[in-house]
Amino acid sequence: MNMLNSRLARVGASIAKHLYTRNYTSVYRGGYIPRAKYHHFLQPSFQRHSSTELYKGAMIEKRNFLSTTTTNNSTEDGSEKEETISVTFVDKDGEEKHIKVPVGMSMLEAAHENDIELEGACEGSLACSTCHVIVMDVEHYNKLEDPTDEENDMLDLAFGLSETSRLGCQVIAKPELDGIRLAIPAATRNFAVDGYVPKPH
Amino acid sequence: MLCCTSWEYIYSSSTTPHNSPQNAFVKGNYKKAKALHGRHQSKSNLRSCEQSLIVHIPGEALHLQRANKMQKLAIFRARLWLYRSFSSLSSNPLRVCVVGSGPAGFYTAEKMLKAHQQAQVDIIDRLPTPFGLVSSGVAPDHPETKIVINQFSRVAQHERCSFLGNVTLGSSISLSELRELYHVVVLAYGAESDRSLGIPGENLKGIHSAREFVWWYNGHPDGQNLDPDLKNTDTAVILGQGNVALDVARILLRPTAELATTDIASHALAALEESSIRVVYLVGRRGPAQAACTAKELREVLGIRNLDISIQESDLLLTPADEEELKSNRIHRRVYELLSKAVTSNPKDAGLNKRKLHFVFFRKPVSFLDSKDRPGHVSGVHFEKTVLEVVGPGKQIAIGAGEFEDIKCGMVLKSIGYKSVPVDGLPFDHQKGIVPNDRGRVLCDTSEPSVVEKGLYVCGWLKRGPSGIIATNLHCAEETVSSILEDLDQGELISSSALPKPGKDGLLQLLHDRNVRIVSFSDWEKIDSEEKRLGSSKNKPREKLATWEKLHKAISE
Numbered sequence: 001m002n003m004l005n006s007r008l009a010r011v012g013a014s015i016a017k018h019l020y021t022r023n024y025t026s027v028y029r030g031g032y033i034p035r036a037k038y039h040h041f042l043q044p045s046f047q048r049h050s051s052t053e054l055y056k057g058a059m060i061e062k063r064n065f066l067s068t069t070t071t072n073n074s075t076e077d078g079s080e081k082e083e084t085i086s087v088t089f090v091d092k093d094g095e096e097k098h099i100k101v102p103v104g105m106s107m108l109e110a111a112h113e114n115d116i117e118l119e120g121a122c123e124g125s126l127a128c129s130t131c132h133v134i135v136m137d138v139e140h141y142n143k144l145e146d147p148t149d150e151e152n153d154m155l156d157l158a159f160g161l162s163e164t165s166r167l168g169c170q171v172i173a174k175p176e177l178d179g180i181r182l183a184i185p186a187a188t189r190n191f192a193v194d195g196y197v198p199k200p201h
Numbered sequence: 202m203l204c205c206t207s208w209e210y211i212y213s214s215s216t217t218p219h220n221s222p223q224n225a226f227v228k229g230n231y232k233k234a235k236a237l238h239g240r241h242q243s244k245s246n247l248r249s250c251e252q253s254l255i256v257h258i259p260g261e262a263l264h265l266q267r268a269n270k271m272q273k274l275a276i277f278r279a280r281l282w283l284y285r286s287f288s289s290l291s292s293n294p295l296r297v298c299v300v301g302s303g304p305a306g307f308y309t310a311e312k313m314l315k316a317h318q319q320a321q322v323d324i325i326d327r328l329p330t331p332f333g334l335v336s337s338g339v340a341p342d343h344p345e346t347k348i349v350i351n352q353f354s355r356v357a358q359h360e361r362c363s364f365l366g367n368v369t370l371g372s373s374i375s376l377s378e379l380r381e382l383y384h385v386v387v388l389a390y391g392a393e394s395d396r397s398l399g400i401p402g403e404n405l406k407g408i409h410s411a412r413e414f415v416w417w418y419n420g421h422p423d424g425q426n427l428d429p430d431l432k433n434t435d436t437a438v439i440l441g442q443g444n445v446a447l448d449v450a451r452i453l454l455r456p457t458a459e460l461a462t463t464d465i466a467s468h469a470l471a472a473l474e475e476s477s478i479r480v481v482y483l484v485g486r487r488g489p490a491q492a493a494c495t496a497k498e499l500r501e502v503l504g505i506r507n508l509d510i511s512i513q514e515s516d517l518l519l520t521p522a523d524e525e526e527l528k529s530n531r532i533h534r535r536v537y538e539l540l541s542k543a544v545t546s547n548p549k550d551a552g553l554n555k556r557k558l559h560f561v562f563f564r565k566p567v568s569f570l571d572s573k574d575r576p577g578h579v580s581g582v583h584f585e586k587t588v589l590e591v592v593g594p595g596k597q598i599a600i601g602a603g604e605f606e607d608i609k610c611g612m613v614l615k616s617i618g619y620k621s622v623p624v625d626g627l628p629f630d631h632q633k634g635i636v637p638n639d640r641g642r643v644l645c646d647t648s649e650p651s652v653v654e655k656g657l658y659v660c661g662w663l664k665r666g667p668s669g670i671i672a673t674n675l676h677c678a679e680e681t682v683s684s685i686l687e688d689l690d691q692g693e694l695i696s697s698s699a700l701p702k703p704g705k706d707g708l709l710q711l712l713h714d715r716n717v718r719i720v721s722f723s724d725w726e727k728i729d730s731e732e733k734r735l736g737s738s739k740n741k742p743r744e745k746l747a748t749w750e751k752l753h754k755a756i757s758e
């Protein structure tokens with residue numbers, strides 16, 4: 001039944017997606033980190049399709065680029081590329097999407113690769129706060145490294161901030177996070193209503 | 202039935218991974234389905250068709266009864282989506298005009314295109330260049346913040362979206378004309394004026410609004426003539442302690458070598474290189490617990506190389522009311538902590554550096570002082586000391602304490618907030634400086650019960666007032682677009698009997714008759730590549746074309 005619903009909901013998304021096939025050229029590329037390859041993950045869903053195919057390979061190789069914190073990655077031994085963790089996104093309408101995320105990939109990239117509508121205005125440069133997610137269980141929240149000052153500065157401005165809020169572009173998949181559930185903020189209300197308010201540390 | 206078959210076809214294809222080759226197939230089918238759907242335009246037909254869509258899914262239909270509330274909701278949403286997407290006649294698309302191409306305009310367009318598959322969205326802007334304050338507000342040394350331009354560019358290039366630059370609401374075209382041409386008009390033209398202090402001497406030379414100064418260093422074509430005098434004084438006073446004030450202070454104090462590789466306008470860089478300003482006062486009428494800036498901007502200012510920071514330690518003492526305020530405000534708490542740290546880590550009057558930034562609290566400007574040597578020119582600001590008075594939970598305001606003090610300076614930048622300007626025929630709340638609205642629906646006036654201006658909406662700074670970051674406009678656009686969708690569902694905007702609206706064709710005709718040279722998005726791309734070309738020779742990401750002449754030349758070449 002779940003499948004039926006998510007499929008049905010996707011009818012719309014996939015029709016919309018095909019309306020846009022053009023590859024865009026980027027503007028405003030300054031002297032900061034070159035990452036043209038990744039922009040496709042950050043396109044709104046109605047535009048994302050064609051480039052996802054084009055750059056899929058590239059993304060897996062360089063998925064660490066968005067991270068500014070060091071990933072506590074115990075699997076840097078070559079098997080890393082195969083390893084994935086399960087992540088559940090709860091979208092603004094309270095609908096859940098279960099995805100597999102390769103270790104080392106940020107939640108922002110993972111969301112975009114899977115057509116999950118998580119904004120990423122600054123494309124992971126820690127300058128916008130639009131990739132805000134709420135970690136829905138405290139155990140997983142506590143397994144994350146503490147946010148840096150810079151992340152906290154952006155979290156200050158996040159819409160619907162909660163005690164277990166993080167920026168999706170700064171949360172990098174690692175084995176300990178397997179099973180993590182992330183809510184995209186408008187959904188906050190849904191689980192708050194259910195009486196669930198996570199508390200950190 | 203034919204129709205349902207093709208729907209099912211789309212449905213089953215869409216369940217394959219989105220990056221599979223079958224997608225091309227879906228695309229082809231989409232057109233087919235849409236064409237077929239043209240014959241089933243009535244609402245009831247569409248409904249039954251959707252129902253068949255659900256029931257005809259083999260196997261899974263049996264479980265339909267057991268669907269829980271959430272799942273039903275999902276189906277309902279999907280139906281609503283399908284209904285919205287195909288209910289309006291494709292020969293009569295929903296014509297939407299967004300006025301202003303800043304974050305509010307672009308987010309509105311993006312949400313509208315996504316939510317309504319028949320929406321044709323035209324974004325007009327008075328400038329030949331899009332992106333509003335992302336281009337002419339956001340500081341040149343904040344390139345990461347401008348990355349959002351990539352997202353906005355993709356919206357502009359969407360097949361159902363057009364950017365029409367060089368079109369000014371209020372002069373190229375009137376509001377009533379736009380409303381005739383479009384089903385929906387969303388005003389997102391920001392705030393292009395300034396709050397004023399209303400105190401004596403405000404018109405003296407050497408006093409500018411931060412908005413003008415920002416336009417000047419950001420190469421806005423209306424900012425070039427400001428030409429602030431940075432040479433005849435070593436001291437500037439900035440009134441206000443919001444993020445704009447901090448931006449402006451940073452531009453005045455940051456080593457110019459660091460600015461030289463940004464997209465700062467070349468005329469501004471040249472003037473700053475020769476600037477004799479060494480001392481800047483950032484003056485707030487309230488205390489460090491109420492400072493309007495945010496931690497990121499403050500951290501950056503405090504970290505400017507070769508800069509002494511001065512903060513009166515006594516200003517940092519907190520009253521119980523301050524403590525109460527800080528407890529419930531994370532932003533203010535973190536700003537306060539940074540300021541406190543700056544006091545302890547910065548030895549008073551270190552004097553090691555040539556440049557100095559003073560944070561001055563509890564001072565409200567009373568008048569500007571006229572220079573004796575250069576009459577008509579500002580020579581200082583007369584301040585009254587203030588104390589805070591609690592006026593509500595978590596709210597304290599500054600009131601004069603009857604003690605006065607002057608700060609001598611040769612330049613003043615007023616950074617006390619932007620202000621929107623009304624256009625003819627637009628309800629406007631002059632006191633708040635916004636368009637009266639109910640979740641984005643423009644109201645005829647502020648009286649109760651409210652009456653809505655049909656088909657007219659507002660978003661961004663014009664809707665909320667001049668505060669909030671780029672992301673705030675995203676949520677603001679979500680709200681406005683959901684109001685539009687609600688009104689569409691209620692049948693408020695397109696009645697079946699009404700004639701189609703001419704939309705862009707009508708607008709182009711009208712502007713052509715008025716000899717308005719429209720700047721398209723591809724024209725902007727010419728400007729863009731010219732700016733980048735000019736910048737590359739100077740190791741800058743771009744050299745902005747900072748005059749109307751240069752902009753027009755770039756597109757006519």
Ligand SMILES: Cc1cc2nc3c(=O)[nH]c(=O)nc-3n(C[C@H](O)[C@H](O)[C@H](O)COP(=O)(O)OP(=O)(O)OC[C@H]3O[C@@H](n4cnc5c(N)ncnc54)[C@H](O)[C@@H]3O)c2cc1C
Binds near residue numbers: 304337
């Ligand atoms: C100096 C400054 C720096 C900022 N820095 C940041 C930052 O670093 N990060 C951040 O998140 N936020 C920043 N902000 C806030 C952010 O820029 C605003 O929240 C946002 O731009 C407001 O969006 P808007 O679309 O309502 O208005 P605007 O961005 O102002 O867009 C309005 C558009 O309407 C056009 N227009 C005006 N009048 C007309 C007319 N009559 N007809 C047609 N078009 C018209 C204008 O040309 C403009 O393109 C900054 C703001 C300022 C002032």
Ligand SMILES: NC(=O)c1ccc[n+]([C@@H]2O[C@H](COP(=O)([O-])OP(=O)(O)OC[C@H]3O[C@@H](n4cnc5c(N)ncnc54)[C@H](OP(=O)(O)O)[C@@H]3O)[C@@H](O)[C@H]2O)c1
Binds near residue numbers: 396
């Ligand atoms: N990097 C960024 O994220 C960035 C950069 C720039 C701008 N922005 C955003 O853009 C928005 C606008 O910024 P802003 O700095 O123009 O506005 P702002 O944050 O509202 O700050 C206005 C400042 O002016 C003061 N002020 C207002 N009226 C005054 C008066 N009559 N006399 C004396 N002082 C007065 C205010 O003091 P009181 O507090 O006492 O009213 C405040 O210090 C803000 O939301 C800001 O965060 C963001």
Ligand code: FES
Binds near residue numbers: 127
């Ligand atoms: S994408 Fe901008 S902060 Fe994460």
